[in-house]
Amino acid sequence: MAMNSLREFELLKKIGFIRTSGSEEELKAANILLEEISSIGITGHLENFKVPTSKIKKASLKVIEPYEKEYEITPYNCSVSTPIGGITTDFVYIEDGLGANLVDIKGKLVLINKGPDPKLYKKLLAAGIAGYITMCGTAMDEEEKTDITIARMREKNTKYGKVPALFMRMKDCFHMVRNKASKVKVELITEDIELTSHNVVVTLEGSKYPDEIISFGAHYDSVPFSTGVYDNGAGSVIIMEMLRHFKENPPIRTLKFVWYGSEEVGLLGSQAYLKAHEEELKKHLLMINVDVAGSILGKESALVTAEQSLVDYIDHMAKIKGFPLKVEQxxxxxDSTAFADAGIPSVTFCRFAPTGGAFIHTRNDVIDFLSAEALEKTTLITKEFSELIVNSIVFPIEKKIPDNMRKELDKYFNKESKKEN
Ligand SMILES: [Zn+2]
Structure with missing residues (x-):
């Protein structure tokens, strides 16, 4: 059966609602995917896992010197609370947190240009800060048209300890710095809770090599405020189309199709899958991920976390078939990165919009910037590659993560070498 991008686009509209990690809506989207799977004549199932998050009970920030003004804030999920009644402390803007920015910050609430990476986070904690503020949006944002980011504190940071942490609009941060805010009162009261998130899983048994597995992956959750059609309802419907294709054209190797939940809060769905299927991973040869697609303006990309020969192969394939595709190692x-970290080569196909051409992680990730025609581009590339690889006579990809990629993975997951102190 030919690829049908109109059918893909219809399914994309069906799951185009806010579906955050562990929410009822995320489960609703999982069930829509399951229904679609059974309409193809296949049975899928849900695999659940726990996601730590938190409930906000109180969140306020007021500048008290040299002027008085309240600002809107959002605590990080899984931030720690301040004492009830809040704390009054000095406020300081530490830019990117370079050495000289970190002098005399003990006990202060610090404002940083962007969320701290583990290295900076560790330094901030060692310096004894009272808490930190991360900026989101731009200095020109209008309040009615934008939302304050909600994100979860990541384990790669919190393993060093926790302090109250929150997001503010960049335009408000700009106002505070410009007006030389020096003393603030901040109160964050949150309660740690656990939600249940789900992966949607389907297996198509291989006719000749059932013990050799290639998995297709796409995350179907969204961030708050976002209908997540570009990121990543689009990838979700593309792998559904792959499932249809391989149902019609039975593969010689076993295929797994997994729609991952809770990717947006730190790849939790794929990590849960890897943990729950440890034995099975020995049989996995390759993971094919699709994440962000369908934007009317854009360019096709493939990111290959595998040996260089696969990069060259995909590049040649694209040229031979006439696909404009940028391929890089x-x-x-x-989720592809979680698989690569587990030693399984991975490829992610995506369509990147030029800056401002389509949006992720905001309320502007909406269907208006997407089309069936654009969705078809990534679908066809994914299909071309998958069909050849899945049914290769001799499987050509070595199950090995090259050293340069291993380095990048270790950096990404912040696996420090023992020498670091
Ligand atoms: Zn994504």
Whole structure:
């Protein structure tokens, strides 16, 4: 059966609602995917896993010197609370947190240009900060048209300890710095809770090599405020189309199709899958991920976390078939990276919009910037590659993560070498 991008686009509209990690809506989307799977004549199932998050009970920030003004804030999920009644402390802007920015910050609430990476986070904690503020949006944002980011504190940071942490609009941060805010009162009261998230899983048994597995992956959750059609309802419907294709054209190797939940809060769905299927991983040869697609404006990309020969192969394939595709050896911040970290070569296909051409992680990730025609581009590339690889006479990809990619993965997951102190 030919690829049908109109059918893909219809399914994309069906799951185009906000579906955050562990929410009822995420489960609703999982069930829509399951229904679609059974309409193809296949049975899928859900695999659940726990996701730590938190409930906000109180969140306020007020500048008290040299002027008085309240600002809107959002705590990080899984931030720690301040004492009830809040704390009054000095406020300081530490830019990117370079050496000289970190002098005399003990006990202060610090404002950083962007969320701290583990290295900076560790330094901030060692310096004894009272808490930190991360900026989101731009200095020009209008309040009615934008939302304050909600994100979860990541384990690669919190393993060093926790302090109250929150997001603010960049335009408000700009206002505070410009007006020389020096003393603030901040109160964050949150409660740690656990939600249940789900992966949707389907197996198509291989006719000749059932013990050799290639998996297709796409995350189907969204961030708050976002209908997540570009990121990543699009990838979700593309791998559904792959499932249809391989149902019609039975593969010689076993295929797994997994729609991952809770990717947006730190690849939790793929990590749960890897943990729950440890034995099975020995049989996995390759993971094919699709993340962000369908934007009317854009360019096709493939990020290959595998040996260089696979990069060259995909590049040649694209040229021979006339696909405009940028291929590079790299890691991609999605579930493919969790697989690569587990030693399974991975490829992510995506369609990147030029800056401002389509949007992720905001309320502007909406269907208006996407089309069936654009969705078809990534679908056809994914299909061309998959069909050849899945049914190769001799499987050509070595199950090995090259050293340069291993380095990138270790950096991404912040696996420090023992020498670091
Ligand atoms: Zn994504």
């Amino acid at each position: 790299n890691i991609y911040s999605s």
